[in-house]
Amino acid sequence: MHVRAAALARRMSEIDPRAVDTVFALVITGLMLTWAATDHSGPWRRPDTVAVTLTCLANLPIALRTRAPFTVLGVCSVATICHHALGYQADLNNTSTLLALYTVAARRPPRVALAGTVITMATWGWASFLAASGLEVLNGAQSVLIVTAAWAFGTRTRRLAERNGQLAELTARLRLEQEERARRAVSEERVRIARELHDVVAHHMSVISVQAGLARYVFGSDPGTARAALSTVADTSHEALEEMRRLLALLRVDPGTDGNGGDNGVYDPTPGLAQLGQLVERVRVAGVPVDVEVTGSVRRLNPGIELCAYRVVQESLTNVIKHAFPARAKVRLNYGGDELVVTVTDDGSPSPTAAGGGGHGLLGMRERVRLYRGTVLAGPLPGGGFEVTATLPLSSPNDERGDG
Structure with a gap:
């Protein structure tokens, strides 16, 4: 059931709103013409070509309400007032002005919405004045309530759209800030790795230099010491290469994987105080x-x-x-x-x-x-x-x- 509802909502969201407005304008125009043709109560003039034309002018522009809402409201209101002023049924053609007012309040600034409210209030007030004798006050109060509700709904929709726009802008700004923080973190990590490489190279190369010099000095007179020095050079260089490989690998793949989901074997634990004894021993061997x-x-x-x-x-x-x-x-x-x-x-x-x-x-x-x-x-x-x-x-x- 929920899947069907979601699919229906998705299909409805794909429909062009202008097509919906066009269908709605045709439907409401047809209803108004049918109402005028079937309702013969009251002292109103019977519908004729003028009444049909004014009814069409009062309702069909709704199809364009999202493109020019204030213009549509003006056309609908003028056609409705002319329709009522010529003695045709005053209950007809008022709904379109409410929808037009809602659109103006939802899509235009408050001052424009206020002008539209005044126009709509005048249209509905005119219809209330022409209502059956003795119901003018009740119809007038009802008109004020209905027009105010249409303006309020439209205003709330506009404010919600503005808040959504602000949230979208804030989201985009936050995304840019996160990307900038990520780039900054990468730069800081590269600086850290460069510092690590400096420490590795400086320490190990110092040991290698001293031991190589010692081996050269005693190569002929003390082969055992020379061999021990060369062994230290080999071990130290191997350790330096392993540590540099571990650091440089950080620049190529994500930690802990080889890019295919497996362990690449180069991420040994970072040095700590537990390895201090090994460091001290290397320095002792260096003399x-x-x-x-x-x-x-x-x-x-x-x-x-x-x-x-x-x-x-x-x-x-x-x-x-x-x-x-x-x-x-x-x-x-x-x-x-x-x-x-x-x-x-x-x-x-x-x-x-x-x-x-x-x-x-x-x-x-x-x-x-x-x-x-x-x-x-x-x-x-x-x-x-x-x-x-x-x-x-x-x-x-x-x-x-x-x-x-």
Whole structure:
């Protein structure tokens, strides 16, 4: 039953409204002519050619009501008033003016609708004045009520159409804003990926450079050390390629699928504090002794916070290899109640670039920490060496486990 009703409504919506108006105009004209020909009550003149012509003029223009509503109302009203003034039946030809008034109120500004209401009220008032003796007041009150109802319905339809137009405009604007936010999110993601690539390349290439240099230096005198250095170079380069492959794959397909609904195998978990031991071991193999100290209540954090802390340590240790080698480094993690403090210190002699806090590494580190409303302090220590301290605000443990 509901399917049939929906199908009928769909077919009705496909019908041209102008065809409906034409049929309605012909039907109402036929009814008025039939009424005039069959109703001989009252002191009215019998219908003749003039009456038929005026009846047609008072009703047939309804077919054009959506194209020129005010003109149609004027023609219908003038024809109706002439029809009644010539002594023909005053009950006829009044319905068309109501429909024309409704159309004017629904499609034209309020001031035009007000003028149309005055015209329609005059037409119906004239018909009421010509009504049977003793019923003028009752017919007049009825006319006022009917004309006001037609104007009110039309006005409500116009306001509803205006609201629908405003909603459509707002919907289009929201869609454009969503598209703009999506484009901005893509741009921000590309910037994040570029930062990730910088961190990966900078850290791993620093390790590779140091180990390759060591292997070349001891290649003839200590083959075992050279082989160990080359093995570290191979492992580090393989890990760098895997991580770069994972990041670059984000630019090609949706996360978690290969485009055919299967797992592509390149989306390994993003680095976090759980992988800190592997990072430290690589740096130790590169020739920089690293001590790790963890204080506070160790717990699982938001993946984004963990990745940020991991990158701070990675970038700081990379800077030690590049700018302070040989040196000894120390990594301290302090899990507080509402913040995580990451500190990396070394006892080497930093280059002017590192001492001044410049370079893309520290800039990227500050930008990354700022995304999580944190702060970074970096600078030389009074007794020698360099220190980087990043403070990352934490949510409640429940929020952290639920994020990401």
